[in-house]
Amino acid sequence: MSAMTRNGVTIDDTFAEAFGMSGLGLVITADTPKWAMISAQVMTGFGTSVIGCGAECGIDRELSPSETPDGRPGVRVLMFGFSPDALVPQLLNRVGQCVLTSPGSACYNGLESKTKMGLASGPRFFGDGWQTAKKLGKRRFWRVPVMDGEFVIEDKCGVTTEAVGGGNLLILGRDRAGLLEATEAAVAAIAKVDDVITPFPGGIVRSGSKVGSKYKGAIASTNDAFCPTLKGAVKTECSPDTIAVLEIVIDGLTSKSVADAMRAGLKTIIEIGAAKGVTRVSAGNYGGKLGQHHYHLKDLLP
Amino acid sequence: MSTLSFTLLSAPKQAVNLSALIPSKLAGLSNGAIEQIVLGDGAHAPRVGDLFTVSGTPGDEIAISGASPLLDYVGAGLDAGTITVEGNVGNHAGRGMKGGKIVIAGDAGSYLASTATGGLVHVKGSAGDFLGGTRPGDRFGLLGGTVVVEGNIGQRAGERMRRGMVVTRGKFGPAAGSRMVGGTLWTEAGFGPRPGPLLRRGTLIGPSVDELLPTFADCGRIDPVILRILSRYVAETLGALAPKALPPMVRKLAGDRATIGKGEILLTA
Numbered sequence: 001m002s003a004m005t006r007n008g009v010t011i012d013d014t015f016a017e018a019f020g021m022s023g024l025g026l027v028i029t030a031d032t033p034k035w036a037m038i039s040a041q042v043m044t045g046f047g048t049s050v051i052g053c054g055a056e057c058g059i060d061r062e063l064s065p066s067e068t069p070d071g072r073p074g075v076r077v078l079m080f081g082f083s084p085d086a087l088v089p090q091l092l093n094r095v096g097q098c099v100l101t102s103p104g105s106a107c108y109n110g111l112e113s114k115t116k117m118g119l120a121s122g123p124r125f126f127g128d129g130w131q132t133a134k135k136l137g138k139r140r141f142w143r144v145p146v147m148d149g150e151f152v153i154e155d156k157c158g159v160t161t162e163a164v165g166g167g168n169l170l171i172l173g174r175d176r177a178g179l180l181e182a183t184e185a186a187v188a189a190i191a192k193v194d195d196v197i198t199p200f201p202g203g204i205v206r207s208g209s210k211v212g213s214k215y216k217g218a219i220a221s222t223n224d225a226f227c228p229t230l231k232g233a234v235k236t237e238c239s240p241d242t243i244a245v246l247e248i249v250i251d252g253l254t255s256k257s258v259a260d261a262m263r264a265g266l267k268t269i270i271e272i273g274a275a276k277g278v279t280r281v282s283a284g285n286y287g288g289k290l291g292q293h294h295y296h297l298k299d300l301l302p
Numbered sequence: 303m304s305t306l307s308f309t310l311l312s313a314p315k316q317a318v319n320l321s322a323l324i325p326s327k328l329a330g331l332s333n334g335a336i337e338q339i340v341l342g343d344g345a346h347a348p349r350v351g352d353l354f355t356v357s358g359t360p361g362d363e364i365a366i367s368g369a370s371p372l373l374d375y376v377g378a379g380l381d382a383g384t385i386t387v388e389g390n391v392g393n394h395a396g397r398g399m400k401g402g403k404i405v406i407a408g409d410a411g412s413y414l415a416s417t418a419t420g421g422l423v424h425v426k427g428s429a430g431d432f433l434g435g436t437r438p439g440d441r442f443g444l445l446g447g448t449v450v451v452e453g454n455i456g457q458r459a460g461e462r463m464r465r466g467m468v469v470t471r472g473k474f475g476p477a478a479g480s481r482m483v484g485g486t487l488w489t490e491a492g493f494g495p496r497p498g499p500l501l502r503r504g505t506l507i508g509p510s511v512d513e514l515l516p517t518f519a520d521c522g523r524i525d526p527v528i529l530r531i532l533s534r535y536v537a538e539t540l541g542a543l544a545p546k547a548l549p550p551m552v553r554k555l556a557g558d559r560a561t562i563g564k565g566e567i568l569l570t571a
Contacts, residue, residue, distance in 0.1 A: 029527075070530040106527050132503055132564055134486070134528060135446075135465050136535040143528050150526040 004298065008274030009281060010239075011297050016168045016262065017285035018293040021050075021080045022087060023163030023253045024117065025110030025195075027063060028099055029074035037062070039102035040075035043094045047079070048200045051220065055090040056080040056165060056251050058197025060110075069108050069139075070152070076110045078197045080251045084117050084159045092122040095153070100126060100144070106152040109139070111253065113158030120153040160253055164293050167196075167250035167258035168284045169265050170208065170226060174241040175277030180204075182276040183246045186265035193264050195257040196250055205247040208284060223284070239279055247284065255293055262295055267302040304361030306336075308354040310368025317392060318342060318353065320366075321375040325383035325402075328360045336360070369408050377404040380421060393430070396423045399447065412456065413437060418466070419446040424543060428453030431475070434468055434485075435461030444468070444485060450543045457494070460487050463504065469536070469545050479506050482565065486532070490545050493567070501558040501565035507532075507548070509571035511555075518557035518567060525551045529568075 004011045028043065030036040040059050047057025056079070063074035079094070081087040099107045100123050109119065120142040124131045127144040133155065134141050140155035169186070173179030187203030190196060198204075213221035224230050225237040226245045238245065248265055252258035269281055283297055306328060319342030322328075328336055337351030350356065358365075362383040366376065369389020376392075377385040380399040390408035396415040402422075409427035415434050429451045434444030435458060443463040454472035460479045467486040474489050478497045482504040487497075492510035499515060533547040548570060555567040 069534060070527050071534050072527075072530065130564070133484075134505065134532075135484070136467075136531065137539060141528065141531060143526065149524065150528060152527045152531065 003280075004301070006270045006301060009270050009278055011266075011270075011301065012280065012282040013296075013298055014283050015285055015288070015294045015296040016166070016283035017288060017291035018164045018166035018168070018258060018295065019291045020161070020293070021056075021082065021163040021165035021251065022084045022159055022161045023078055023080045023111070023251070024084075024087060024091070024157050024159040025060065025253065026077050026079070026095075026099075026119070026157060027068055027074050027108040027110040028077060029063075029068045029070055029072040029106045029108070030102065031072060031104040033062065033073040035102065035104055036073050036075045039099050039105045040077050042102065043098035044077050044079075044199075045098075047094075048205075050081055050086075050165065054081070055087060055094075056197070056199040057090075057094070058199045058251070060195065060197060061191070069141075069154075070106055072106070078110075078195070078251070078253065080163055080165050080197075080199075084115070084161065087159065088117065091117070091119065091157075095119065096123050096126070099123075100146070100151050100153075103148055108141075108152075108154045109157040111158035111160065113160050115159050115161070116156040117159045118155070119157040120155045123151070123153050126151075162255070163251065163253050164255050164258045165251040166291060167252065167262050167293070167295055169248045169262060169269070170245055170282040170284055171248070171269060171273070171278055172226075172239060172242045172245050172280040172282065173273075173277045174243050174279055176244045178276030179244050179246055179278055182269055182273045182278050183248065185272055186268040187248060189264040189268040190248065190250060190261045193257060193261040195254060196252040196261040198248055198250055198261075200247075200249055203248060205249055206244075208245070208247045211286060211290075226282075237282065241279060258293070259295055259300065262297075263300040263302070266297065266300050270302060304359040305363040305365055306356070306358045306360045307365045307367065308350070308356055310354055310366070310370065310373075312353075313370050314348070314353055314372045316346065317372045317374050318348060319375045319378075320373055321378035321397075323350070323364060323366070324377060324380045324385065325360065325362055325364060326381050328364070331360060333357070333359075371411055374411070376406070377402075377423075380404060390427065396421070396449075399423070401447075409453070410451075415447065415449045416440065416443055418444055418449075421447045422540075423447070423449045425449070425451045425453070428472065429455045429459075429470075431456035431458055432461050433459040434463045434466065435459065442483060448540065450540065454491075460485065460504070463487075467536075469540070469543070471545075474508070479504060479565070488536075488545055498558050498565060498567060500561045502562050503564045505565070506567045507552075507570060508567075509569065511567060511569070514555065514567075515558060515560075517560040517563075518555040519559055519563075521554040521556050521566075523551050524554050
């Protein structure tokens with residue numbers, strides 16, 4: 001495998017392999033930006049990997065009052081799953097338990113799409129018959145009486161099957177603290193790209209996985225090739241000076257948004273990485289046979 | 303954008319059905335052919351040419367000059383395009399319209415926009431009774447779209463209305479929102495006596511009510527988020543025609559409790 005060097009950081013000639021997914025967007029508003037963010041954070045919590053969490057969820061961006069249907073501050077969240085059907089129970093539970101319950105909240109569609117799915121299908125029945133709908137133009141809003149007034153929730157939300165899950169960057173370093181700092185900066189740069197989320201804690205995964213396991217019943221296990229403590233014992237992908245590897249996983253509503261996000265992350269790593277001990281950037285793939293979307297690092301270089 | 307103009311030659315002697323004069327029905331016709339169109343039914347139904355001079359070319363816009371309360375069904379069934387009327391019109395204007403826009407510079411008669419499902423009707427004068435209402439045989443009145451009236455509105459506006467919005471700068475007459483099933487009536491001047499008889503669902507917004515039915519329950523002052531959504535929606539869709547944004551707090555009267563009572567009168571003052 002040949003590699004390129006940019007600003008002292010080696011860029012592997014490899015690619016990230018990502019999968020087609022279904023994605024939806026919601027706009028959560030509240031009386032203050034703080035409470036919109038609290039609701040959005042709780043609603044997207046425990047949404048790191050579709051394998052164990054049912055959906056991959058995250059915050060796309062904060063919205064100013066002029067961008068929301070009710071003129072209050074808001075947050076746009078994105079949810080990704082294997083299919084629209086797989087998103088149904090996730091949407092019901094997350095909105096029902098985390099948005100409906102949050103003081104002053106309202107929940108609207110956050111993705112224009114021809115295909116729609118029910119958003120208020122479950123939560124509106126919390127109204128026990130007192131719920132009413134108001135259709136304005138093409139949008140129907142349900143009003144559910146709650147103890148601090150009314151919970152407003154839009155009837156349907158857009159869902160796309162063109163979404164992509166699993167865009168990624170693997171960042172290798174010879175200094176753990178510096179590597180984390182540089183990776184955080186890359187996550188911050190990716191956060192500025194619209195229509196994408198980085199669903200893992202703080203946008204960063206330290207436990208990259210490979211498919212399969214020696215144990216029956218485990219469908220994934222540690223990516224030993226990138227484990228620095230095993231570099232002498234296994235066929236390693238680490239460099240001799242690698243102390244730690246961090247991964248950024250990216251889900252986006254479109255393939256282009258994932259590529260843009262990877263480009264933004266890569267640019268930041270190249271700009272500030274070497275000084276912080278980043279030595280290499282690689283990407284995770286399964287040989288190219290599993291995922292429909294391939295993002296070659298060499299095509300994403302600044 | 304081409305305009306087809308109809309100029310009234312003299313006041314008609316009998317009610318005339320103008321539902322044939324909408325852009326989609328006139329597309330591709332010559333002015334001569336348009337003059338031959340029979341307006342309505344019956345042995346004495348006039349042709350367009352008997353009542354109007356036709357000029358211009360068929361396109362997205364139709365302009366009707368001249369006013370008569372006998373010009374019925376103006377823009378009925380309109381699906382796209384714009385119809386402007388210089389003066390007053392008769393009954394049933396915009397009935398069953400699906401889209402497009404009707405601008406009436408004068409007054410409109412009864413049953414304006416009954417059974418309409420979309421589009422915008424803008425009346426610069428006043429409107430008659432049963433605006434967005436039902437005629438015998440109709441299941442519902444207004445089903446969608448928006449009606450803006452700058453003057454007053456007659457009695458029983460929104461009779462069995464299901465969706466859509468009626469906005470007036472003036473007042474609604476007696477029994478506005480009677481038997482209404484959904485949608486929004488919004489006045490900047492207030493409601494006449496006894497609004498909302500047998501109101502099932504739907505929202506009546508205004509500063510005052512002349513006389514309240516005893517079957518409405520006072521829910522006190524509230525500040526629901528839907529007020530903000532309504533204000534923003536009308537500002538975005540109606541622009542200069544939009545009513546003033548709603549105050550943060552309104553007084554809610556729930557009713558009509560003589561029926562399921564999930565409707566509301568929201569008092570803004």
